[in-house]
Amino acid sequence: MTESNSHGDSRVVLSSDDLRRALARISHEILERNKGNRDLVLVGVQTRGVHLAHRLAANIGSFEGFEPPVGSLDPRLYRDDPLQASVNPVRPTSIPVSLEDRPVVLVDDVLFTGRTVRAALNALSDFGRASTIQFAALVDRGHRELPIRPDYIGKNIPTGKDERVWVKLAEVDGIDQVDLIRTAPVGAEA
Amino acid sequence: MTTTRKTPLATDETGANGQVEGAQPSNSQLETAPETIHHLLDVDALSRAQIETLLDSSEGMLEVLGRDLKKTPALRGKTIITLFFENSTRTRISFEEAGKILGADVINVSVSASSVSKGESLYNTSLTLQAMQVDALVVRHPHSGAPHFVARHVKAPVVNAGDGLHAHPTQALLDLFTLKQRIGALDGKKIAVIGDVLYSRVARSDILGLAKLGADVHVSGPPTLMPSGWQPGAAPVEPGMESVTIAKRIEEALDGADAVMTLRIQRERQDAGHLPDLREYSNLYGINKARLALAKPGAPLMHPGPMNEGVEISSEVAHGDQSVVEEQVRNGVAVRMAVLYAVCAAGKEQE
Numbered sequence: 001m002t003e004s005n006s007h008g009d010s011r012v013v014l015s016s017d018d019l020r021r022a023l024a025r026i027s028h029e030i031l032e033r034n035k036g037n038r039d040l041v042l043v044g045v046q047t048r049g050v051h052l053a054h055r056l057a058a059n060i061g062s063f064e065g066f067e068p069p070v071g072s073l074d075p076r077l078y079r080d081d082p083l084q085a086s087v088n089p090v091r092p093t094s095i096p097v098s099l100e101d102r103p104v105v106l107v108d109d110v111l112f113t114g115r116t117v118r119a120a121l122n123a124l125s126d127f128g129r130a131s132t133i134q135f136a137a138l139v140d141r142g143h144r145e146l147p148i149r150p151d152y153i154g155k156n157i158p159t160g161k162d163e164r165v166w167v168k169l170a171e172v173d174g175i176d177q178v179d180l181i182r183t184a185p186v187g188a189e190a
Numbered sequence: 191m192t193t194t195r196k197t198p199l200a201t202d203e204t205g206a207n208g209q210v211e212g213a214q215p216s217n218s219q220l221e222t223a224p225e226t227i228h229h230l231l232d233v234d235a236l237s238r239a240q241i242e243t244l245l246d247s248s249e250g251m252l253e254v255l256g257r258d259l260k261k262t263p264a265l266r267g268k269t270i271i272t273l274f275f276e277n278s279t280r281t282r283i284s285f286e287e288a289g290k291i292l293g294a295d296v297i298n299v300s301v302s303a304s305s306v307s308k309g310e311s312l313y314n315t316s317l318t319l320q321a322m323q324v325d326a327l328v329v330r331h332p333h334s335g336a337p338h339f340v341a342r343h344v345k346a347p348v349v350n351a352g353d354g355l356h357a358h359p360t361q362a363l364l365d366l367f368t369l370k371q372r373i374g375a376l377d378g379k380k381i382a383v384i385g386d387v388l389y390s391r392v393a394r395s396d397i398l399g400l401a402k403l404g405a406d407v408h409v410s411g412p413p414t415l416m417p418s419g420w421q422p423g424a425a426p427v428e429p430g431m432e433s434v435t436i437a438k439r440i441e442e443a444l445d446g447a448d449a450v451m452t453l454r455i456q457r458e459r460q461d462a463g464h465l466p467d468l469r470e471y472s473n474l475y476g477i478n479k480a481r482l483a484l485a486k487p488g489a490p491l492m493h494p495g496p497m498n499e500g501v502e503i504s505s506e507v508a509h510g511d512q513s514v515v516e517e518q519v520r521n522g523v524a525v526r527m528a529v530l531y532a533v534c535a536a537g538k539e540q541e
Contacts, residue, residue, distance in 0.1 A: 078264070
């Protein structure tokens, strides 16, 4: 398969240590904001958001002595943009507890247009009326198309529309690292 | 990691969070993304990757089916018409439920095949439904190839819900899904397919699908109910079935099988002279406790339904611990959700 940098420049914007520290900070912020509420539930957006949610839950467990339950959500069936069903299978959503009257933190790797978050909010509402829904993203790359803002951000990374953010996580990619990749304009000279 | 994944640089204009969704196949063994499926007419045309993607999606759909609130807006505003020229309650209801859970409007049309003159009428019906802006057509017809005919004349995706003796792809997919859930990956697993292969579109589609997923398929049934040219001890002559074994004796097919699929015997076959007597069939090929015991302990027993209890399957095993008949029905809804979603999505991608 094609190496990622054969199509354009790639640079590391978060190292493994940066990523770990960002997640530690977000974990503290979640605890602070929710005043240690033990009803807290974390819900990750498939696939990488789920891994991030598990890491946040483990952090909270070590800081506070209670580990919030983690759910996983595939918002695909709630999206309003062209479907990609035949390329990406729909994955099971797993919400371990009723969300009724509990504070929920939705977790994803990258916040971009906000459309995934919109779909995820609709999906979450089918699992009970949460007391609050907050949103944590490891990277906010801007270019919102909907009035959606994150409550917790690992790092703001200003990007161009022609750039891509690739969050690599050890669970999926074998390494913790965030790359910013500039795609070469079509027909550009090498 | 040895995983090969699609380049994350593929253009993703669909508003995912800047992550390229195509870069993250859940099953990373997919070296290339499977091509979109427009029509689902038979198993023959599906690649292994396409089958696996549909089965993976079925898992997600099964979760939706199990929710308290089982409704999603995925196909909101889409109209799906089920066009049945042959009676079938369970398949029609299964498609209808699948479409409705995904938020589509489903309209059921039942046509008595005898009341239409074939060919031209099917053509006109297709054009009429097309003019009504239908988004997907689910077609069942007593004549092989009828859904293919419809597919040639409408733009909307067509899903074959069973045509003549030819194919029943969603039944095959739900059987594969049920097997995968029960016994895991099918590579090298021995699957016994017992009964009326000649008249069974289910058998044909199942055998092809199993072979595509690498299963070791052993078929057994009365010689009069085997397709012509199918010789015991050899492989069927059909393309895609080279790995299949036609057993010399039913015991050979069942011996140590990881799963047993028994096929429905239609009583009209006896009238046609293919079977001397249903009781004799039951004695020689019916799946009962003794025959099922030849398979691996706990091997799932499948039947596409509706069952003739006491003919191809004894009541004892039909309702026994190893029977997965009800799971097949439940999984059928999930698989049809995955299929309808996939073909409606493919339609949308082409716009």
